[in-house]
Each structure stands twice: as structure tokens, then as C-alpha cells.
Amino acid sequence: MSAPTVQQALMGAQTLGLPRLDAQVLLLHALGREPHDRAWLLAHSDDVLDAGIQDAFASYVQRRLNTEPVAYITGHKEFFGLRLQVDARVLDPRADTETLVEWALSCLADTPTPSVVDLGTGSGAIALALKHARPDAQLCAVDASADALAVAQANAQRLRLAVAFHHGSWLAPFEAPNVGQPQHFDAIVSNPPYVASDDAHLAVLKHEPLSALASGHDGLDDIRAIVRQASHHLKPGGWLLLEHGFDQAHAVQTLLSNQGFEAVQSRPDIAGILRCTGGQWPTVK
Ligand code: GLN
Numbered sequence: 252m253s254a255p256t257v258q259q260a261l262m263g264a265q266t267l268g269l270p271r272l273d274a275q276v277l278l279l280h281a282l283g284r285e286p287h288d289r290a291w292l293l294a295h296s297d298d299v300l301d302a303g304i305q306d307a308f309a310s311y312v313q314r315r316l317n318t319e320p321v322a323y324i325t326g327h328k329e330f331f332g333l334r335l336q337v338d339a340r341v342l343d344p345r346a347d348t349e350t351l352v353e354w355a356l357s358c359l360a361d362t363p364t365p366s367v368v369d370l371g372t373g374s375g376a377i378a379l380a381l382k383h384a385r386p387d388a389q390l391c392a393v394d395a396s397a398d399a400l401a402v403a404q405a406n407a408q409r410l411r412l413a414v415a416f417h418h419g420s421w422l423a424p425f426e427a428p429n430v431g432q433p434q435h436f437d438a439i440v441s442n443p444p445y446v447a448s449d450d451a452h453l454a455v456l457k458h459e460p461l462s463a464l465a466s467g468h469d470g471l472d473d474i475r476a477i478v479r480q481a482s483h484h485l486k487p488g489g490w491l492l493l494e495h496g497f498d499q500a501h502a503v504q505t506l507l508s509n510q511g512f513e514a515v516q517s518r519p520d521i522a523g524i525l526r527c528t529g530g531q532w533p534t535v536k
Pocket of ligand 1: 442456
């Protein structure tokens with residue numbers, strides 16, 4: 252068979268079951284072009300592909316069919332307008348998480364030089380997006396995975412965004428033994444692991460770090476720990492904002508209310524699913 256054209260290669264990948272957008276992004280990557288350069292593919296649909304590009308594209312298609320995230324194959328992901336480098340050491344940042352960033356920004360809109368911590372930062376997505384949007388904010392980011400912190404730190408350096416990184420479990424780096432005084436924040440934000448450990452959905456996510464995904468029998472172990480710890484690390488009026496699973500909004504609201512949080516509420520993601528829940532630490536207690 253003669254070498255395929257751009258158009259034929261894309262059709263072939265779709266016949267194997269790849270969505271058109273994935274096929275386009277992977278072919279652009281094989282061609283050494285930017286992911287937003289889809290107009291190029293249209294303009295060059297009759298170009299014949301070199302054997303090397305064909306081989307690279309075929310291997311990317313196979314990896315994607317094996318459920319590897321496109322971002323791991325291309326090595327980067329756009330999040331809140333920032334290009335993050337990502338790989339299998341960190342969760343693939345999802346557009347759903349932009350809900351959390353937008354909500355945090357609106358909570359902090361009237362607070363000058365707010366102090367904010369991102370717990371379980373992974374690639375650094377949330378912390379870096381907040382620092383980019385609010386250069387006056389003091390951003391800390393925590394992860395229990397040294398591998399993840401290396402990815403986040405490299406992203407911060409590349410994007411020239413000043414974030415203080417800490418290795419540890421949730422708010423432990425800000426407890427009295429580790430710092431002179433327990434530290435208090437205007438906002439604590441987190442996209443923690445929240446998938447139940449026996450959830451069949453985890454099989455599809457097999458390329459991503461399990462420690463960033465699974466959290467006990469009901470998926471709420473880490474959220475319970477964060478809610479408990481956050482109550483000791485918020486300034487009066489400070490916000491705790493959490494991302495969670497599609498069916499966890501009510502449970503997370505209950506955890507926050509029981510811990511003494513006020514103004515407890517949830518926000519939908521781009522698919523309309525209640526994806527984030529938060530509350531405010533009381534001003535007078
Ligand atoms: N949103 C991811 C999923 O269920 C899970 C991310 C997480 O656990 N923080 O596909």
C-alpha cells in the first residue's frame with residue numbers, strides 16, 4: 252500500500268476507535284507541530300506522510316487506544332491558559348478542575364495578598380493557575396509524592412511563577428513541630444484522591460498514579476482528613492474548597508457542616524456535575 256496522506260492517517264486512527272480530536276492532536280505531535288495547529292492538518296490533508304512520522308503516529312495511536320492520556324503522550328497539557336509539562340508521575344490535569352480555580356479566585360477577589368495552599372498539587376496545576384491569575388498571592392503547594400513535586404517545581408520554574416513547595420501529607424508541613432507557629436491561610440484548595448478503592452473506573456485510569464486517585468472504601472478518606480486538618484489552618488473567614496467525585500457533593504457538604512464550616516455550598520464543573528464543595532471558616536467562633 253502506498254504511504255498514507257494526512258487525511259488517510261486520521262481516518263485510519265478513527266476507524267481503530269480514536270476520537271477525531273485525539274487523532275488530530277497525536278498526528279500534530281508526530282509532525283512536531285503545536286496541538287492547536289489543526290488548521291494545518293486541513294490545509295495539508297493530501298500531503299503524504301514520511302515513514303518516520305507514520306511510525307511515530309501509529310505508536311501514539313496504540314498507546315492512546317490502551318487508555319494512556321493524550322497529555323502523557325505529548326508531554327504537556329493546557330490548564331487555565333498555562334502549558335504544563337506532565338507525565339505518569341502526576342495526574343493528568345482535567346478541565347473540570349478549572350471550576351476550583353475560578354471559585355478560589357472569586358473567594359479571594361477582595362483579599363489583598365492572600366495566602367493560599369494547594370494540597371496534593373500534582374503537576375502544580377491549581378497553585379500555578381492561581382499564582383498566574385493573582386501575582387500578589389502567596390502560594391504554597393504540598394504533595395506527599397517527591398516525584399510529583401519535581402514535576403510541579405519544574406513547571407513553576409518554566410512558567411516563572413513563585414510558589415513555595417512542601418513535601419508532606421496535607422497540612423502537616425504547617426503544623427507547629429515543622430514551623431514555629433501553625434500557619435493559617437485565606438484559602439485551602441485541593442483536588443485530592445476521591446475515587447473509591449474498588450471503583451471499576453480505576454481500570455481506565457491505570458496509567459495515572461493510584462495514590463492521586465483512590466481514597467478508601469468510599470473515596471472520602473483523604474477529604475475527611477483534609478476537612479479535619481483545615482479547620483486548624485484557616486484564618487477567620489478563610490475558605491476550604493475541594494474537588495470531589497460526581498456523587499460526593501452531599502457527603503462533602505455534611506463533612507464540612509459537621510466540622511463547623513459555614514456558607515457550605517457546591518459548584519458544577521463544565522459538564523454541569525456538582526464537582527466542588529467548599530465552606531468558610533467562621534469569623535467569630
Ligand atoms: N476526576 C478523576 C476521575 O475520576 C479523579 C481525580 C481525582 O481523584 N482527584 O477521572
